Each structure stands twice: as C-alpha cells, then as structure tokens.
C-alpha cells in the first residue's frame with residue numbers, strides 16, 4: 001500500500017491529528033515550515049498571513065525574540081522545579097501580575113497547562129468552595145448550548161457542541177444543565193458588536209433554578225463571547241442579568257476567557273469590556289503568546305480563603321488538585337516577557353484600535369452570495385456561509401484551501417469562517433485579510 005507522505009517525504013501514518021479530519025488531511029496536507037511576525041511559510045513556498053493568531057494564541061506574532069531570550073535565560077537558570085510543595089519566586093510574581101490585570105477582587109491564581117485543564121480546575125474549585133461552606137448539595141453545573149470549554153470530562157459536560165459530546169456521552173459529569181445559546185439570525189443578522197436583542201435569554205437561568213432549586217447548583221460557566229462556535233457576541237444586558245441571577249442565588253459565575261483573556265476584546269479581559277465581574281476567570285493561550293503551554297484560573301479572594309480556612313491543620317493540603325507542570329518556570333518566563341511587551345507597547349490599545357478596521361472591512365462583505373451572516377467583537381469576526389447541499393462543512397473546507405492558495409490563513413468551523421488576526425497586524429494587513437477572504441468566498445459561491 002502506498003504510504004501517505006509530506007512534500008519532504010515524511011511518513012504521515014503515525015501522527016493522529018487533533019480536531020482534524022485525518023483521512024482528508026493526509027490526502028491534502030497543510031504543512032507549515034516556519035513562522036515570523038504575522039506570517040507562516042508553508043512547504044509549498046507560500047507566505048501566509050496568520051489570520052487566526054495561531055489558534056487565538058499568538059497575539060504578538062511569531063518568533064518574538066524577547067520571549068525566546070527569556071525562555072533561554074530561565075533554562076540556563078532553572079529548567080524545572082517541582083510544582084508541589086515548592087515554587088519559583090517568578091511564579092508568585094506572575095500570579096500577582098495576572099491578578100493586577102484582572103477585575104478587582106479576583107486575585108488568587110491557580111496555574112494549569114491548557115484551557116481545558118483551566119476549565120476542569122475551575123469546576124473543581126466551585127465544588128470545593130461550596131463543600132467548604134458546608135453546601136455539598138450544590139453539585140450541579142450549568143453551561144450553555146454552543147459553548148466550547150475544551151476537551152476535559154468537565155469541559156465537554158458543560159460544553160454545548162454535540163459533536164464533542166455524543167461519542168463520550170457515557171463519561172458526562174452528572175447534574176449538568178445548559179442555558180440556550182444567544183444566537184438568533186432573524187433578530188441579530190449583521191450585528192456590529194453586541195446585538196441589542198436577547199438579554200431576556202438570561203432569564204432561562206431562573207427557570208433552571210426553579211427546576212433544580214438554587215441549593216443544588218454550584219456554578220454557571222460561560223464564555224463571555226463564544227469563540228469556537230463562531231464569535232457569538234453576548235446581547236446587551238445579557239451577562240449583567242446572568243450575574244444578577246447568580247448573585248441572588250449564591251451560584252458562582254465562571255467566565256471562560258481562554259480566548260478572550262489578554263486583550264482579544266480590547267480590554268485585559270472580556271469581564272472588563274462588558275462591565276461584568278465573574279467569580280472566576282479561566283485563561284490560557286495568549287498568556288505565553290502560544291510559545292509554551294500555560295493556563296490557569298483567577299479566583300475571587302474569599303473563595304480561596306474559604307477553601308484555605310476549611311483545610312484543617314496547616315500541614316495538610318487544602319485542595320487536592322494540581323499538575324506536574326503547574327506554574328512551570330519556562331512558561332512562567334515566557335509569560336513575563338509577554339506581559340512586559342503588553343505593558344511597554346500598549347498592546348491591548350493596539351488591539352482595540354484595530355477593531356473598527358476589522359469591523360468595517362468584514363461588514364463590507366455583506367451581499368456576497370452564500371454569506372448568511374457577519375458578526376464581530378474586538379479583534380474577532382465571523383462569517384456564516386450557506387452549506388453545500390448534503391455536504392456540511394465542505395464549503396468551509398474549500399474556503400480554507402482557497403485562502404491558503406491566496407496567502408491567508410483563517411479558522412473554519414463547519415461552514416463558518418472566523419478571523420482573529422494578531423494584535424501587531426497593521427490596518428492594511430487586516431483589510432487585506434478580509435478583502436482576500438471576500439474574493440475567495442465570491443469565487444466559490
């Protein structure tokens with residue numbers, strides 16, 4: 001049997017690619033060879049504008065020397081230190097810096113290695129907190145339809161994408177319910193920023209409280225802006241209402257900011273952009289500019305204190321959870337370098353300044369055949385395309401491939417196209433990304 005090989009003759013059999021149609025990919029491989037600034041270079045000699053910031057994780061562009069130098073320096077000093085019973089002073093300093101960027105009151109940081117681990121950690125903290133308060137009956141979690149919270153057992157349980165759940169339904173955490181998603185084409189087509197319709201959908205939380213009783217519900221977890229299912233922007237007033245209902249019933253509110261954290265919406269966190277403070281925030285991705293994995297949970301001080309105070313004698317561990325690589329010195333060094341650049345180059349402001357450029361460019365694509373809707377918020381935007389008859393996702397795949405031929409990378413999710421360019425993009429690069437995407441969609445319509 002013929003082996004499937006890359007252009008350089010590398011056998012592709014062994015590698016099982018994540019979240020990728022493997023059989024299709026191995027026939028039409030997309031092999032990246034190098035990356036510098038806002039561009040990748042592939043094995044066909046093409047230069048590709050990184051319209052999806054890595055996977056939402058490279059806001060500063062690729063190959064930032066300062067990050068590399070910080071990692072090298074840390075490697076020369078101390079490459080690893082046990083995460084349990086010990087720590088590097090730099091990890092404490094990083095936790096303080098992250099807390100300083102977060103909304104007031106959220107100032108305790110638990111480190112993980114990914115967004116998925118951050119989500120599962122936040123759910124465990126929620127359960128641990130209520131139990132410490134003597135409320136072990138609060139075990140239910142509430143997620144939302146169309147939510148993506150990573151791939152841990154907790155994350156897929158509170159997540160709302162059936163494809164991520166159906167194969168693993170026997171593993172689902174019990175006692176999880178879902179709020180409806182907030183997307184409604186007939187009410188909010190072609191919204192710029194937050195739709196005006198839909199705040200009332202938050203009332204569904206009251207229905208779930210009435211159904212289960214507040215005394216059984218531990219937490220609600222939401223992406224303030226749903227990223228993976230296509231930039232679903234919260235309706236005006238929706239998050240405020242969710243916050244009010246959670247506070248009224250003693251339910252913790254977790255914002256999953258794995259995508260939105262560290263500037264994507266033109267503020268440090270989406271919580272600040274939308275003016276709603278949750279009880280915990282999960283983060284990952286941009287904190288290290290994608291160079292080394294790191295994630296974490298930022299927690300309200302009194303949640304931490306409650307768990308500490310119920311921890312028994314001082315030599316006893318209060319919270320039986322953690323990873324070998326929690327607060328690892330190498331990603332910690334990368335994160336410090338990233339935050340230095342954020343501060344010195346006013347990076348969040350740069351992202352914010354690009355928002356109207358992206359908004360105007362993307363909404364100019366309205367009217368192209370097959371375009372069903374366009375949405376945007378911060379430095380992120382999505383276009384929904386009409387699926388091809390009986391072949392869901394094929395139009396999206398064709399768009400991705402034609403984009404690559406035309407020098408841009410975009411993110412596809414079925415027949416939805418998402419762009420989330422690096423914060424260091426120039427306005428002309430953002431405009432060119434969108435104009436190229438528009439030409440591709442038109443040609444394939």
Ligand SMILES: Cc1ncc(COP(=O)(O)O)c(C=O)c1O
Pocket residue numbers: 113114115116117119148149150151223227228256257258259284285
């Ligand atoms: C909102 C959200 N939560 C969690 C995750 C999972 O992060 P990771 O892939 O680092 O586990 C993602 C990934 O895109 C995400 O968008």
